[in-house]
């Protein structure tokens with residue numbers, strides 16, 4: 001693939017369509033776009049903007065075009081491209097690991113067919129590229145790979161329906177490039193944290209940050225060392241990829257901060273000293289490789305947004321504290 005080298009954007013002519021933007025990463029994508037003055041539309045099956053309300057004010061929310069719709073329905077997705085007059089698309093809609101496990105046929109419809117629909121609609125709308133969320137769940141167990149950071153092009157050996165569907169998405173992207181010349185970038189996150197991360201296998205570190213903001217104890221059900229990405233950084237990486245003039249179909253790992261759960265808890269306690277000793281965790285690591293090599297992404301994109309862990313945790317707890325004080329969230333959700 002050629003380089004991604006971001007060019008200065010001509011923001012006034014850009015119109016972003018973000019699928020799944022009522023979710024965590026999408027909310028941060030929308031916040032970044034709205035705050036820089038870019039036109040943005042959201043296509044989501046859900047209708048409650050509670051994650052957006054955590055990080056955008058009413059005036060900012062009023063600037064977002066909301067389109068309610070299901071990505072499993074191609075005419076709906078095509079209509080969303082048309083209604084939003086999209087020039088750029090970031091595809092984030094999907095069902096996470098537990099939901100795919102609970103209902104694999106639904107998971108396949110949303111994550112596989114839905115992604116094909118987004119590529120097809122982008123092609124028919126004449127877009128040049130699609131940026132979409134893949135996941136490190138495309139990889140196998142940590143003991144199936146050599147020690148050290150996992151190389152960008154390590155073999156894919158997914159162990160979950162979700163991982164298999166994400167692998168299918170990467171194949172779909174490659175074939176749209178080969179057959180139709182539609183370019184794409186897929187980004188593989190691991191553990192995204194930050195306001196809005198309230199569901200999915202690895203959401204408990206963020207739930208611990210919410211509990212800490214409320215001055216309550218919390219037990220995290222896993223431990224070990226893994227890669228954490230701050231939701232705002234992930235959002236900015238997606239936006240940068242959407243704007244980068246490139247051709248081909250590429251997929252990059254996001255690394256972020258590689259930390260032990262003990263370090264996560266220490267960062268939480270530093271930001272919320274009142275809960276010292278009350279945030280606990282199981283010392284059972286996740287089965288995935290713990291560290292990713294993101295050198296290929298850095299070479300292609302230049303600078304990867306990378307907020308230091310302590311700062312990302314502090315910002316998260318600050319946002320939760322404000323939202324709790326204003327009644328926009330409860331410590332139970």
Ligand SMILES: NC(=O)c1ccc[n+]([C@@H]2O[C@H](COP(=O)([O-])OP(=O)(O)OC[C@H]3O[C@@H](n4cnc5c(N)ncnc54)[C@H](O)[C@@H]3O)[C@@H](O)[C@H]2O)c1
Pocket residue numbers: 019020021022023024025026043044045046069070071072091092093094095096110114133134135136188189190191192193196197199200202
């Ligand atoms: N959060 C992470 O740590 C992480 C890690 C790796 C990859 N990813 C991927 O990134 C993407 C975004 O993750 P997130 O954490 O923001 O997820 P999320 O679960 O918070 O949000 C997903 C959004 O997709 C929407 N959606 C679900 N089914 C839909 C459908 N049929 N039609 C339209 N919208 C639908 C949901 O309503 C929700 O708003 C997902 O594809 C996810 O698999 C996330």
